[in-house]
Amino acid sequence: MRKVSSGSKIADRIFKVATGISASSPVLFLAAIAVIVLLQAMPSIVFMGWHFLYGINWDMGNLYGATEVKHGVTAPAGASYGALPFIVGTLASSVIALVIGVPISIFTALILAYKVRGTLRMILSILVELLAGIPSVIFGLWGIVVLAPWVGHKFAPLLTHLGAVLPMFKGPVGTGLGLLTSGIVLALMIVPIITATTRDLLEQVPILYREGGVGLGMTSWEVVRFICLPYIKEGLVGAVALGWGRAMGETMAVLMVSGSAINYLPHNIYSPISTMAAVIADQLDSAMTDATHMAVHALAELALVLMVLTLVTNLVARWLVNRGRSGRGIGAGVKV
Amino acid sequence: MIASARRVRRKWRSNLGWGFAWVATALVLFGLMNMLFTIVSKGLTSFRWNMLTTVTSGIAGGLQNAILGTFELVIISTVIAAPLGILGGVFVSEFAGSRLATVIRFLTEVLSGVPSIVLGYFGYLLMVLQWGWKFSALAGGITLTVIMLPYILRTTEASLLQVPLAQREAAWALGMTKFQAISKVVWRPAAGGMATGVLMAIAIGMGETAPLLYTAGWSTFNPTFKLTHEPVGYLTYVVWTYLDQPYPQARALAYSAAFVLVVIILFIHLVVRTLVWRTSGVRKS
Numbered sequence: 001m002r003k004v005s006s007g008s009k010i011a012d013r014i015f016k017v018a019t020g021i022s023a024s025s026p027v028l029f030l031a032a033i034a035v036i037v038l039l040q041a042m043p044s045i046v047f048m049g050w051h052f053l054y055g056i057n058w059d060m061g062n063l064y065g066a067t068e069v070k071h072g073v074t075a076p077a078g079a080s081y082g083a084l085p086f087i088v089g090t091l092a093s094s095v096i097a098l099v100i101g102v103p104i105s106i107f108t109a110l111i112l113a114y115k116v117r118g119t120l121r122m123i124l125s126i127l128v129e130l131l132a133g134i135p136s137v138i139f140g141l142w143g144i145v146v147l148a149p150w151v152g153h154k155f156a157p158l159l160t161h162l163g164a165v166l167p168m169f170k171g172p173v174g175t176g177l178g179l180l181t182s183g184i185v186l187a188l189m190i191v192p193i194i195t196a197t198t199r200d201l202l203e204q205v206p207i208l209y210r211e212g213g214v215g216l217g218m219t220s221w222e223v224v225r226f227i228c229l230p231y232i233k234e235g236l237v238g239a240v241a242l243g244w245g246r247a248m249g250e251t252m253a254v255l256m257v258s259g260s261a262i263n264y265l266p267h268n269i270y271s272p273i274s275t276m277a278a279v280i281a282d283q284l285d286s287a288m289t290d291a292t293h294m295a296v297h298a299l300a301e302l303a304l305v306l307m308v309l310t311l312v313t314n315l316v317a318r319w320l321v322n323r324g325r326s327g328r329g330i331g332a333g334v335k336v
Numbered sequence: 337m338i339a340s341a342r343r344v345r346r347k348w349r350s351n352l353g354w355g356f357a358w359v360a361t362a363l364v365l366f367g368l369m370n371m372l373f374t375i376v377s378k379g380l381t382s383f384r385w386n387m388l389t390t391v392t393s394g395i396a397g398g399l400q401n402a403i404l405g406t407f408e409l410v411i412i413s414t415v416i417a418a419p420l421g422i423l424g425g426v427f428v429s430e431f432a433g434s435r436l437a438t439v440i441r442f443l444t445e446v447l448s449g450v451p452s453i454v455l456g457y458f459g460y461l462l463m464v465l466q467w468g469w470k471f472s473a474l475a476g477g478i479t480l481t482v483i484m485l486p487y488i489l490r491t492t493e494a495s496l497l498q499v500p501l502a503q504r505e506a507a508w509a510l511g512m513t514k515f516q517a518i519s520k521v522v523w524r525p526a527a528g529g530m531a532t533g534v535l536m537a538i539a540i541g542m543g544e545t546a547p548l549l550y551t552a553g554w555s556t557f558n559p560t561f562k563l564t565h566e567p568v569g570y571l572t573y574v575v576w577t578y579l580d581q582p583y584p585q586a587r588a589l590a591y592s593a594a595f596v597l598v599v600i601i602l603f604i605h606l607v608v609r610t611l612v613w614r615t616s617g618v619r620k621s
Contacts, residue, residue, distance in 0.1 A: 004513060012513035019427035022420045026444045026489065029482050033450060033458045040461050107360030115354070124361070130605060131368050133536070134598070135543025137575040141594050142371040144579060145378070188367050195364075221350035249451025251546035252576060277453045281549055284460075300461060303454045314449035318442065 034307075041301035043073045047294065048081050052301060055082020057263050058279075060286060060295050067292055075294035083302055085265050089179075089273035090306070092266060093254060094247035096183025101190045101247075102240055108191070109198035110224060125199075132192035140256030143185045144177075148257055151184070152176025156270055168269050177259040178272045185253050190243035197239035197321065201232040238320030245313040249306065251277040276306040372598070379595020382588035392556045392569070395578070396585035399593055401558050405473075405569040408559045409552060410541050412477025417484040418534050424485075425492025425530075430518060441493070448486035453546040455482050460550035471553025471567035479547040484537040491536070495529025496522065528615030532608050539604040543597065545572035571597045 044052065047070055061079030068077045112124055156173040159180075163170035205228045213223035229236070259272025260282055266273050274282070280299050287295035390398030428437045459479035463469045499522050507517035523530075553567030554577075560566065574593035578586040 004511060008513050008516060012515040015515040015518075016427075016431055019423045019431060022423035023425075023427035023432070023440055023489070025420050025424060026447045026486055027440065029485070030443055030447045030450075032462070033455065033482075036458055036462050037454065104360040104363060107357040108364050110357045111361045115357070124365075126609065127365060127368060130602075131364070133539055133543075133601060133605060134368075134371070135545070135572060135601065137543070137545050137572045138371065138375060138594055138598060141575055141579060141590070142374055146370065146374050188364075191364055219346050219350035221353035222346070225353070245449055249449075249453070251451065251453040252572070256576065256579070277451055277546070280453050280457055281546055284550060296461075296465075299457065303457045306451055307454045310449055310451055311446060314446060318445055 037300055037304050037307065040297055041304045042297070044081060044294065044297035044301040046071050047073045047075055047079075048298070048301075052081055052083055052298075053087070053305075054084050055080065056084045056265060057082045058085070058298075059263070060290055073294070074292045076290065076292060079294055081294075081298040081301075083276065083305065085261065085263065086274055086276045086279050086302065087305070088265060089258070089261075090248050090275040090277070090309075092179055093182040093186060093258070093273060093275055094244055096179065096269070097186030097190055097247045098240065098244055100184060101187035101243060102194060104187070105191050105194035105239075105243070106198055106229075106236070109195045109202055112195070112199045113202035114220075114224070128192050128195055131188070132196070136189065136250060136252040137256070139185050139189055139253040143181060143253060143257035147184060148176035148181050150176070151181045156180065159269070170268055172268075172270070174270045174272065175259070176270075177257055178270045179258075179266050180269050182254050182258045182273065182275075185257055186247045186250060189250060189253060190247050193246060194239045194243040197242065198232070198236060201235040201239070202228060205231050234320050234323055238317045238323075241313050241317030241320065245310045245317060248275075248313070249277055249310045250275075251281050254278045255281050276302050280306075375591075375594050375598050378591040379598070381591075383592040383595055387589075387592055391558060392574070392589070395581055395583045396589060397556075399571065399574065399589070399596060401556055402569045402571045402574050402593060403596065405552070405555070405559045406542060406571045408473055408568060409476045409480060409548065409570055410538055412473060412563075413480035413484055413541055414534065414538055416478065417481040417488055417537065420481075421485050421488025421533075421537070422492045422530060424489045425496060426518060428489070429493045429496040430514065430522070441490075444486045444489055447482070448490075451546075452483060452544060455479055456547035456550040459547065464551060469564040471551065472562075472564040473552065473559060473566070473568045474563040476548045476552030476568065476570075479551045480541045480544060483544060483547060484541050487537045487540060488533050491533025492526075492530050495526040495533070498529065499525050528611055532611055535604055535608050535611075539601050539608075542604075543572065543601060545570075545576055548573070 048055070049071075057080050059078065059080045061076030067074050068079075108128070112121065112128070116124060152173060152175050156171075156176065159169050160171045160173065209227055209231065210223050213227045214220075218226070254275050255278035258274055258278055260278065261272035261274050262279075264272070280302055283295070283299060287299055290296065387398040387400075388403065389400055391401040392398060424440075428440050432440065456479055459475055459482075463475040463478065464471060469475050503525070504517055504522055507521040508514075512520065548570055552570060554573050555567040555569045557569075559568045571593045575590050575597070578590035578593070581587065581590075
């Protein structure tokens with residue numbers, strides 16, 4: 001038997017340690033992000049208290065005047081940070097994105113999984129994947145150049161007819177930059193994620209189940225409706241939550257088409273809004289002029305709220321998707 | 337008679353359902369095509385070849401600083417993220433027990449779910465302010481690393497898991513250590529997958545804006561080799577800022593930047609597709 005030389009034993013040990021360190025780096029990054037953002041948000045948390053979550057005024061105060069001390073932290077006189085409009089903007093735009101994007105994604109996934117095959121299927125899958133790879137500024141550019149004018153001049157005036165039934169569709173329509181356009185752009189951005197996940201789930205539905213449905217005389221649509229979709233229910237909810245997390249955290253596209261409203265709650269579906277992510281990106285220049293750094297801390301608290309929101313949705317989503325993937329395999333019994 | 341009426345109704349409902357599905361697919365494709373068409377047509381009318389060799393000045397000029405800056409940022413982040421991601425993926429797939437692997441995999445997914453603007457703000461707070469690097473290439477590159485790392489780690493692990501256990505056992509049976517087995521045998525079938533992962537991560541990194549706003553800043557000069565204390569320009573910034581300007585030259589610059597960006601990203605996707613196609617073709621034959 002050939003002996004392993006001590007040199008290669010040491011090399012093996014070093015390699016293992018190096019890979020271990022590398023594998024722990026995402027964990028370290030995650031911990032560092034959480035700690036830094038939380039620490040930097042502390043002064044603002046102390047300064048604003050719970051008011052941060054339900055106040056609607058975002059005001060850096062008089063930057064050239066006297067400072068005031070409140071709860072032991074210094075801020076420019078009159079400074080007040082209320083993030084409610086941004087929280088509402090984030091939730092509203094992402095929910096609109098889901099309302100538009102989820103049905104489209106599920107339908108598209110059904111086509112990809114069951115209706116096309118061979119080359120056509122490959123091409124369609126590649127195109128959907130390509131959509132996921134397009135940078136968000138490109139979505140934003142398209143939103144400004146193509147979508148916003150269309151929404152402002154064509155689509156929104158059409159939707160105002162619904163105003164008689166649902167008051168949120170009532171005018172005025174505005175410029176086209178606002179909640180609805182943000183929602184549509186976000187919908188297009190989350191479609192590839194939800195579609196790809198749903199397609200993978202649909203492909204895991206055992207073919208015997210589907211054949212059973214056909215054997216009972218179901219139409220192909222009834223097979224989908226009563227067998228496939230219920231089978232992937234949990235994973236589907238997870239896929240939607242995954243898309244939701246993405247929609248809430250999206251910055252550039254929303255920043256470009258949202259109309260950047262501040263201190264203003266949306267009153268209809270066309271109102272200009274701002275989301276948490278967009279405000280963080282938008283307010284940097286002004287935040288740097290605050291000598292007490294309170295503006296920087298307030299943005300850090302905004303980042304903290306955003307991170308907690310997206311992390312919770314992501315955790316729930318991963319848990320549901322993984323359960324949908326592995327848990328059902330045992331019950332299915334037959335794998336074809 | 338009643339039964340057949342019901343059958344007709346069910347058939348129509350089925351047609352209606354699949355009809356909606358086809359419409360939805362067409363809508364997605366229309367959105368993608370419309371977007372690509374807009375970028376290409378706007379880009380072709382405003383792109384000038386000399387934009388590649390001149391730097392931005394005021395509201396007009398060229399894109400050389402932004403293109404070189406983008407490459408500098410992506411090279412820095414790839415140099416850090418690729419080794420970390422690949423070695424990390426090797427650990428998760430080859431060394432970690434199943435419980436530890438699950439934990440690392442899970443936390444990596446959590447990291448990839450953190451919004452990019454939060455990563456950018458983290459980079460700003462830690463590197464730009466606390467460490468005093470100012471807006472700089474290194475701060476931007478490290479922030480991009482955090483975005484690319486989870487992706488590379490996951491794809492590396494996934495492609496290593498595709499390698500059959502028998503290949504590892506064969507290597508071990510020859511008396512190889514785990515390191516020798518991995519470095520001489522196991523990585524070969526997985527190389528295509530790993531390269532794909534790194535390339536896709538590069539494409540993702542190139543398209544990012546939000547994490548760089550706070551860390552890389554913006555500069556109208558070509559990047560130098562100074563890693564800190566000197567801001568660096570990048571393409572996505574041009575798209576975002578110059579589009580808002582009321583001057584046609586500025587908008588033309590924004591369209592051209594978007595066009596260059598899309599061309600580079602499409603090219604990477606094309607390379608990845610060929611790579612995937614070739615490696616899977618080899619496996620079949």
